[in-house]
Amino acid sequence: MSICHVNRVFESMMKGWHKHGVSLRAGLAALIALSLVGCASSISVVETWDGNPEGAERAATLKTPGEIRVVRVNDRNMTNFLMDDLALDYALLPGDNEVVFVYKTIWAKTGVVSNGESKVHVIESEPQVARFEALAGETYRFEFDRPTTRQEAERMMPEFSAAIVSSSGRSVASSSVWDPAEGIAASRTPIPEPQPGGASANAGNALEQLKDVWETASDEEKKAFLRWAFE
Structure with missing residues (x-):
């Protein structure tokens, strides 16, 4: 338009x-x-990368229903659309992918609603993470149990898990509760053993490596580091 x-x-x-x-x-x-x-x-397909990386033309597709809101793919935050119950397709680069998402259902309140009170119950899972290897050109989708009542949805949330299923119906991953600290530890650049050349040279190398890690860190990782540094 x-x-x-x-x-x-x-x-x-x-x-x-x-x-x-x-x-x-x-x-x-x-x-x-x-x-x-x-x-x-x-909106047809949401790309989950920056620039024009190798393999983009052979990207896989992850189809998400309205109940699933993808918030992060491979350390890259996804756009928060004005309507968060949109069914969207996400393009994934071939290879290992980490998808962080939230499952949410909305149930209308049956009783009298006070002025200013929400007319719905929102039942939401903890952030979930699914890690799997995406094949070039393949299409994946979420598969999970759908509650029929609000009470059933509330009972499901503490143990909620969704499967990532290929076009052939094969489950390639099951989600679990996401721990942001795991991503920080996995992406941190290892600092090598001290090399000959004196303390000043070692300090300079460590500083440069810290700068490199900071530039590639996500907003959540930077916040976690600053909290740790000033504790």
């Missing part, structure tokens, strides 16, 4: 609102909804 088309729709709607006395707030809400539909329809 082009900006020119949006402007034409907006002008036409504005004339109608003025003529019939419809509130500006309602009109803006309609325009935003219209824009969101256009934007959502243009």
Whole structure:
């Protein structure tokens, strides 16, 4: 949807609102909804890498339902879309992949709702992680038990786990509760044994390595490091 088309729709709607006395707030809400539909329809596959890495043209696809919100892939934070219940496809580079996600269900409240109180119950899992080797051109999907009631969803959450399944129906991974500290330890660059040349040379090498680690660290890893450094 082009900006020119949006402007034409907006002008036409504005004339109608003025003529019939419809509130500006309602009109803006309609325009935003219209824009969101256009934007959502243009989202096909979300790339999980920066730049143009090798293997991108042979990427695998991970299909996610609306209940699953992918928040991180291979230390790269995924975009938080305005509507977080969108069913999206994620392009994965061939090879080892780490996918961090949250499972969420929404249930309407049946009783009387006080003014200002939410009209729904939101049942959400702890962040989950699934690690698997993606094959070039393959399509994967999430598979998990779907509760039929809110009470059942609440009982499931402490032990929730989802499987990653290939197009042939073979399970390639099962998720578990994500521990951010594991990612920090795995991605940290090892510091080599001291080399001859004096304390100043060793300090310089350590400083350069710390700089390299900092540049490649995620926001969560940087925060964890700063908390540790100032404890």
